[in-house]
Amino acid sequence: MSTTEKYLIRVEAVAEYVADQSDPEDDRYVFAYHxxxxxxxxxxxxxxxRHWVITDGDGKQQEVRGMGVIGEQPLLAPGEQFSYTSGTSIPTPVGTMHGSYQMVSGDGHSFEVEIPPFMLAMPRVLH
Known part of the structure; x- marks a missing residue:
């Protein structure tokens, strides 16, 4: 059995603009990500x-590191899923996020899982 088969974690991310928490006149654009x-x-x-890299539309980056996600360190058996929602704010109507999760497998092996880049975009800003 290959190492890839043992330590295979998939990450899916979907972001949405949160209009009622945003204030474009004050350069505050809030996004929830699922x-x-x-x-x-x-x-x-x-x-x-976790480690996140959040890039705004001007190319400025902020990095976020911390233990677990939303106060949890979920343990996933093979085939199990864990879903959560969190949020971020940036000073531009468009940006991106990507990052990684640090994982430990049942055999004690530590490994990193890439979180693919996803778009943060206020509706009707991108064509």
């Missing part, structure tokens, strides 16, 4: 920490 983490591997895996 994440689903799926353990497609053959061993259990626990999400230990």
């Amino acid at each position: 994440i689903t983490v799926t353990n497609a591997g053959t061993l259990s895996a626990q999400l230990i920490s």
